[in-house]
Amino acid sequence: MQKLRQTINCGLIFMRIFYPVIAIVCFVLSRIPCQAVPTIIDTQARPQATGLALSPGGQFYLFGMSSGGGMPSGLLADGNVVHVENTRGFTTAQLSIGTKNANGYTTQCGVYAMGGVGISNVNSVQGFYGTSTGVNAQSASVRFTLNAPAAVVVLGLAGSQKNLELSGIDNFVTDVQSHNSSGLAIAHSYVPPGTYTIQETTTDLPDPFDPGSSADLLAVFIFSDALGSAKSDNPEIPIPLSRQSPSLQIAATPPNTMTPNQPPAQNEAVTPSGSLEKRPIARYVILSIAALVFVGLSVAVIRLIMPRRSSQGRNSSAEK
Numbered sequence: 001m002q003k004l005r006q007t008i009n010c011g012l013i014f015m016r017i018f019y020p021v022i023a024i025v026c027f028v029l030s031r032i033p034c035q036a037v038p039t040i041i042d043t044q045a046r047p048q049a050t051g052l053a054l055s056p057g058g059q060f061y062l063f064g065m066s067s068g069g070g071m072p073s074g075l076l077a078d079g080n081v082v083h084v085e086n087t088r089g090f091t092t093a094q095l096s097i098g099t100k101n102a103n104g105y106t107t108q109c110g111v112y113a114m115g116g117v118g119i120s121n122v123n124s125v126q127g128f129y130g131t132s133t134g135v136n137a138q139s140a141s142v143r144f145t146l147n148a149p150a151a152v153v154v155l156g157l158a159g160s161q162k163n164l165e166l167s168g169i170d171n172f173v174t175d176v177q178s179h180n181s182s183g184l185a186i187a188h189s190y191v192p193p194g195t196y197t198i199q200e201t202t203t204d205l206p207d208p209f210d211p212g213s214s215a216d217l218l219a220v221f222i223f224s225d226a227l228g229s230a231k232s233d234n235p236e237i238p239i240p241l242s243r244q245s246p247s248l249q250i251a252a253t254p255p256n257t258m259t260p261n262q263p264p265a266q267n268e269a270v271t272p273s274g275s276l277e278k279r280p281i282a283r284y285v286i287l288s289i290a291a292l293v294f295v296g297l298s299v300a301v302i303r304l305i306m307p308r309r310s311s312q313g314r315n316s317s318a319e320k
Contacts, residue, residue, distance in 0.1 A: 068160050
């Protein structure tokens with residue numbers, strides 16, 4: 001019996017010493033988000049298409065459209081839209097980010113193209129864009145700085161141009177590309193922290209070429225576990241709330257469309273909260289704490305019972 005009590009006392013001393021350490025470790029682990037890797041579930045690009053449906057199951061869907069620019073085109077029907085107009089006043093290139101897997105627009109142009117990409121497993125997202133809308137527009141760029149690793153998805157759109165090329169990251173993977181007289185390209189890469197300049201250029205022009213019909217729009221979307229991991233002087237794209245990620249929150253956004261002359265305010269970008277959904281490690285931490293509390297209470301009950309039994313034994317032996 002004496003050995004049992006000594007064992008229980010040693011256990012209690014151990015728990016008193018290591019309870020604070022375990023509590024601190026559990027708190028630190030619970031603040032670490034799951035390292036989710038953004039996944040591209042579908043990419044498509046179709047010339048002469050005014051509508052596109054991507055595979056369902058994504059958190060965010062990016063769509064882009066470019067046209068010959070000689071006639072009017074309507075805006076994309078869904079998502080937060082950024083569009084550019086050429087010098088003739090026609091929408092020549094546009095993009096959107098939303099939570100629906102299908103989108104579309106209308107156009108009176110004879111040449112046009114549409115592309116899109118669906119992405120899942122997202123914790124945090126930011127978007128920036130650059131434009132060129134002058135006569136003979138043939139390029140656009142976005143410069144940004146990352147303070148954490150991220151997946152970068154790029155949409156390049158060149159109205160009344162073709163053979164669009166993207167550069168600025170060595171290991172760019174071109175997912176889809178359209179080569180008709182309305183340039184469109186989608187590419188992605190996983191990059192470490194650093195400063196990058198993504199460039200969109202067109203190397204071939206349609207024949208005949210109307211200098212007043214061209215316009216360029218380049219969008220860079222950054223998906224990362226680190227909140228606010230990217231900084232840029234380029235205009236920011238407001239991000240809609242994902243139906244599958246309630247921890248992503250946004251402030252009040254401006255109307256559904258924007259032009260480069262009306263960029264969104266900096267505080268209208270995505271503002272994720274501090275508690276991310278993807279933290280399975282927190283469950284194990286809570287279960288571990290519950291187990292430790294149960295063990296501690298059990299030991300305490302045993303310690304209260306044991307002295308009573310031993311004292312009763314001594315009293316009975318004294319009476320004898």
